[in-house]
Amino acid sequence: MAHGHSHAVGDLDGPPRKRLGVVLAIIVSVITLISLAAMVSLWPDAGDIPRDRNPISGEGVSTVSAEVTSVEEFDCGSGGEGPDQLPTVDGNCAAVVADTDEGPAEFTLDSARTQAGISEGDGIELIRIQPEGQEVSYEFLDFERGVPLLALTALFAALAIVVARWRGLFALLGVGITLFALMKFVLPAILAGEPPLAVAVVGSTLIMIMLLYLAHGVSIRTTAALFGTLFGIAFTAGVGVWATGWASLTGIGAEDDRTLVATVPDLNMSSVVAATMVIAGLGVLNDVTVTQASAVWEMRALRPTARAAELFASAMRIGRDHIASSVYTLVFAYAGASMTILLLITAYQRDLSQMAATEEIGQEIVRTLVGMIGFVLAVPMTTLCAVALAPPAEDEDEAGGSHRRRFTPAS
Structure with a gap:
C-alpha cells in the first residue's frame, strides 16, 4: 500500500491536518454507528423470513x-x-x-x-x-455452466489484481462484502416485512462506507467522495419514492413479480421498486464521486495556488464529461440487457412510446432516470465537498519559494 495509508484520516494528501482529520473521523463514525443501529433494528428474525417450497425439491x-x-x-x-x-x-x-x-x-x-x-x-x-x-x-x-462461470470469474479477478494491484484486490474483497450484505441483510429483511426503502438506504450506506475506505484508503479525499455518495443515496431514495407514486409503478410487471407476491403476500412491491432504484444506482454513483474527489486532489497538486472557485470550475469540466459519457453508457447497458424485449417490440411493430408506458419497461426507464438524476446531482455536490476539504491554496510567494509546501495525491 502507499505510504499515506499509515496516516490518520486525511493525511494521505499532504501536510498533516490532524484537526480536520479528527472532525471528519467523528462525523463518519457517527454516521456509521447510526447506520449500524438502524441495521440492528431492521435485522430480520429467521422465523419471519418466508420460505416457499422449492418446486424442484419436493418429495420424490x-x-x-x-x-x-x-x-x-x-x-x-x-x-x-x-x-x-x-x-x-x-x-x-x-x-x-x-x-x-x-x-x-x-x-x-x-x-x-x-x-x-x-x-x-x-x-x-x-x-x-x-x-x-x-x-x-x-x-x-x-x-451446466459452472466451469465457464468459474473460469471467467477467475480470469476477471486475476486481471483486476494484475492491473490494479492492491486496489484491485480490495475492490474484489468489496464485491464479496456487497454480496454478503445483500444476501444476509437486505434481501432477508425485505422478505421479512421490513420497510424496503429503509433497508436499501441503510444497507447501501454501510456498503459504501466499507467499500470506499477499503478500495481507496482512509483519507480526506475518500471522505469527500463518501459525502457525495451519501448525498446521492439520500436524494435517489427521495426521488425514487416520488417517481414510483407519480408513475403509478405497482412493481407487478413480469411473471417473476407475480410469483414473488404469491410467495410473500404482504410485500409492498411499490416500495421494492423504490428500493431497487437506490441499489441500482450505487455503482455509477460510486464511480463519479471517487472520480470527482480525485480530480480535485490532482488539480490541487498541479496548481497549488488555484482558488476554490477555479478548482471547482476545473473539476466540474471533468464532471460534465463524465456525466455525458455515463448517460449513453447506461443507455447502451439497458439496450443490451433488454435486447429480447426490444426485438419483440420491433417484431410486434408496436409504437415505442406505447411499450415504454407498460409496467415492465416503464419501471426500468424510471429506475434508470431516477438513478441518473441522483448521479448528475452528486457531481456538483461531491465537487463542493472535495474543494472544501482539499488542501488549502498556497500564496504565490510561498508556492514560488524553494521551500514551498508540496504534496502528492494518494496513489
Missing part, C-alpha cells in the same frame, strides 16, 4: 447431472398459437437420451429448446421425478 423430486448421448428430432406439430393465444415456435421437438449416475435418462424437449440447440456431449441438469410407487421420469432443467 430432485436434480441430477447428466451428459447428452443422443438427440433425435421429430415432428411434434408445433407452430401457430398456443392455449394462451401466444405464438409457439414452429419446428421439431427432440427425443433426448442422457447418461446419469443411475443410468440412461430419456426426456423430450419442446420446439423452442430444440431450436435453441442441444448436442451430444453437452453437460446438463435434469429434474428427476419419482412419485411413490411410480417409475422415475426426467425433465430438462438447464445446461
Whole structure:
C-alpha cells in the first residue's frame, strides 16, 4: 500500500491536518454507528423470513447431472398459437437420451429448446421425478455452466489484481462484502416485512462506507467522495419514492413479480421498486464521486495556488464529461440487457412510446432516470465537498519559494 495509508484520516494528501482529520473521523463514525443501529433494528428474525417450497425439491423430486448421448428430432406439430393465444415456435421437438449416475435418462424437449440447440456431449441438469410407487421420469432443467462461470470469474479477478494491484484486490474483497450484505441483510429483511426503502438506504450506506475506505484508503479525499455518495443515496431514495407514486409503478410487471407476491403476500412491491432504484444506482454513483474527489486532489497538486472557485470550475469540466459519457453508457447497458424485449417490440411493430408506458419497461426507464438524476446531482455536490476539504491554496510567494509546501495525491 502507499505510504499515506499509515496516516490518520486525511493525511494521505499532504501536510498533516490532524484537526480536520479528527472532525471528519467523528462525523463518519457517527454516521456509521447510526447506520449500524438502524441495521440492528431492521435485522430480520429467521422465523419471519418466508420460505416457499422449492418446486424442484419436493418429495420424490430432485436434480441430477447428466451428459447428452443422443438427440433425435421429430415432428411434434408445433407452430401457430398456443392455449394462451401466444405464438409457439414452429419446428421439431427432440427425443433426448442422457447418461446419469443411475443410468440412461430419456426426456423430450419442446420446439423452442430444440431450436435453441442441444448436442451430444453437452453437460446438463435434469429434474428427476419419482412419485411413490411410480417409475422415475426426467425433465430438462438447464445446461451446466459452472466451469465457464468459474473460469471467467477467475480470469476477471486475476486481471483486476494484475492491473490494479492492491486496489484491485480490495475492490474484489468489496464485491464479496456487497454480496454478503445483500444476501444476509437486505434481501432477508425485505422478505421479512421490513420497510424496503429503509433497508436499501441503510444497507447501501454501510456498503459504501466499507467499500470506499477499503478500495481507496482512509483519507480526506475518500471522505469527500463518501459525502457525495451519501448525498446521492439520500436524494435517489427521495426521488425514487416520488417517481414510483407519480408513475403509478405497482412493481407487478413480469411473471417473476407475480410469483414473488404469491410467495410473500404482504410485500409492498411499490416500495421494492423504490428500493431497487437506490441499489441500482450505487455503482455509477460510486464511480463519479471517487472520480470527482480525485480530480480535485490532482488539480490541487498541479496548481497549488488555484482558488476554490477555479478548482471547482476545473473539476466540474471533468464532471460534465463524465456525466455525458455515463448517460449513453447506461443507455447502451439497458439496450443490451433488454435486447429480447426490444426485438419483440420491433417484431410486434408496436409504437415505442406505447411499450415504454407498460409496467415492465416503464419501471426500468424510471429506475434508470431516477438513478441518473441522483448521479448528475452528486457531481456538483461531491465537487463542493472535495474543494472544501482539499488542501488549502498556497500564496504565490510561498508556492514560488524553494521551500514551498508540496504534496502528492494518494496513489
